[in-house]
Amino acid sequence: MTSVDPLAPRLPSPLQEVADERFARHGVRLLLKRDDLIHPDLVGNKWRKLVPNLRAAAGRPLLTFGGAYSNHLRATAAAGRLLGLPTVGVVRGEELAGRPLNPSLARCAADGMRLHFVDRSTYRHKHEPDALAAILRSAGAGDAHVIPEGGSNAAAVRGCTALGEELRDPADVAAVACGTGGTLAGLAAGLGPGRRALGIPVLKGGFLDGEIRALQADAFGGPRGAWSLDERFHCGGYARTTPALASFAADFARRHGLPVEPVYVAKLLYALLALTEEGAFAPGTTVAAVVTGAPFTG
Structure with a gap:
């Protein structure tokens, strides 16, 4: 079979x-x-962009970035569910932490994604090595494969x-x-x-x-x-x-x-x-x- x-x-x-x-x-x-x-x-260009990154992850947990209504976060969460991989979504806007999740983020959570909210200044600097390392530490995701915003x-x-x-x-x-x-x-x-x-x-x-x-x-x-x-x-x-x-x-x-x-x-x-x-x-x-x-x- x-x-x-x-x-x-x-x-x-x-x-x-x-x-x-x-x-x-x-x-x-x-x-x-x-x-x-x-x-x-994994709808549309999300499939085309995510699949090569999923291959590169080689079974490691996934960490990626997006806003509160990010299609990319939803697609990454879905991919994690389909493949049995843990996922972490770093969400722009620390003020959203503790609030009820909007439908988009609720779908991410339902697919098993752990949401980690950061302030907007930290988010802007996420491409810098020191800032990224700090985000990985604070998210408890040091071994994760990092996929950039939007994939x-x-x-x-x-x-x-x-x-x-x-x-x-x-x-x-x-x-x-x-x-x-x-x-x-x-x-x-x-x-x-x-x-x-x-x-x-x-x-x-x-x-x-x-x-x-x-x-x-x-x-x-x-x-x-x-x-x-x-x-x-x-x-x-x-x-x-x-x-x-x-x-x-x-x-x-x-x-x-x-x-x-x-x-x-x-x-x-x-x-x-x-x-x-x-x-x-x-x-x-x-x-x-x-x-x-x-x-x-x-």
Whole structure:
């Protein structure tokens, strides 16, 4: 009897064409890369970034970082449950300790993740060796394999190159919403010549350009592929929204029967429609939007 790999994906993830006159009247063909269907527990780019890191962990406990509504924390907790590995989530915001857990953190805890809350100053310095060592000590996790915030490191970037390879033939432009930049760094590398990747940051701050360049340098030794960022669609910051964005997401869901994840996917699709209406894509362009997550149901 053969054992079932709990991390086995559904690959390649489906590619769905969307018939939407708002794009069609500008000569733009819109495809959805349904990475939200890639794995039931490790959704979308979380699967692509986490699996290489889980291999590197080689059975050790896992420690990673995130905010109170982090998709990455939920995915890491789920991976720990599936693999039988202890997990520690270092959560930004010491003031959250002792409060009732929000649904996202409650899911992490239900999957066995031990939550360790730190103040925001400590969290900002988590990449520094002394600060990281102090966090590991205070969390009682000195033997843990550390996965960075969002799962973005060289291993994750290399894992995301397959996403670009899967979109190489159907797409002229492959677009993805960005948090830490790891998915875009790998996507661009995998697309190959004559294709370009577009990133839509969901946080404000203008820091991702340098982060993506550093990730590609770590993963490949230098820049790979053609990519760009459009910083205009963060709607005020991570998990922030506007009435226009909420209205767009609800309308897109009604038109196409696809519930739209609000933190990443809504901003991506909203940006692609705005760019299409601005004439950013030449008539005849095929744009593939990577659906990196599904709405959280608690």
